[in-house]
Amino acid sequence: MKQPEFRSTTVLVVRRGTHVVMAADGQVTMNDTVIKHGAHKIRRLYQGKVLAGFAGATADAFTLFERFESKLKDFSGNVTRSAVELTKDWRTDRMLRRLEALLLVADSEKTFLLSGSGDVIEPDHNTMAIGSGGTAAYAAAHALLTHTEMNARQVAETSMKIAAELCIYTNDHFQVEELGSAT
Secondary structure, eight states: OOOOOEEOOEEEEEEETTEEEEEEEOOEEETTEEEESOOOOEEEETTTTEEEEEEEOHHHHHHHHHHHHHHHHHTTTOHHHHHHHHHHHHHHOHHHHTOOEEEEEEOSSOEEEEOTTSOEEOOSSSEEEEETTHHHHHHHHHHHHHHOOOOHHHHHHHHHHHHHHHOTTOOSOEEEEEESOOO
16 A cells, blocks of 8 residues: 655745744645645744744654754754754664654744755855745745845745745645844
8 A cells, every 4th residue: 555645835934134034835735635724834943033844744844843942952042053963863863864854944143954864054045945845935035035125024925925826735825934023
């Protein structure tokens, strides 16, 4: 019997000045059926000062959220150090190595993509995205940041709408979390 294949998600982070916005769609798809429209794929961690979003298996993502939050506590909220330490564990621990998810994390100063292959990637630009609609959301956000004066939330929401129009695994039920204020 074939295991159901879950496809889901677009998670996007946009940064303009001190304003950081993370947005995620709510769709979860099993095989060719949408089974949920309003999933929550973003969490606030470390006293609400850090945003984390996931793409991939939900149970795996929750494990990673817990581990990342533990690292944040161990390193007094230092996102860079916490990200590096989590990915070291993720890559070397037998149980963690089997987790199938990506994390996108951001605080007021830094954004990182974290993976089980040891990646801790900081974007060159003020945006980064993961998931099946990530490429579309990233391209839209990069263009809007470069060619408009829209604030980070406007860029994130517009980019997610574009991704939802292009990616069949992304819907227009968005969860949006913010750090800092719009300028």
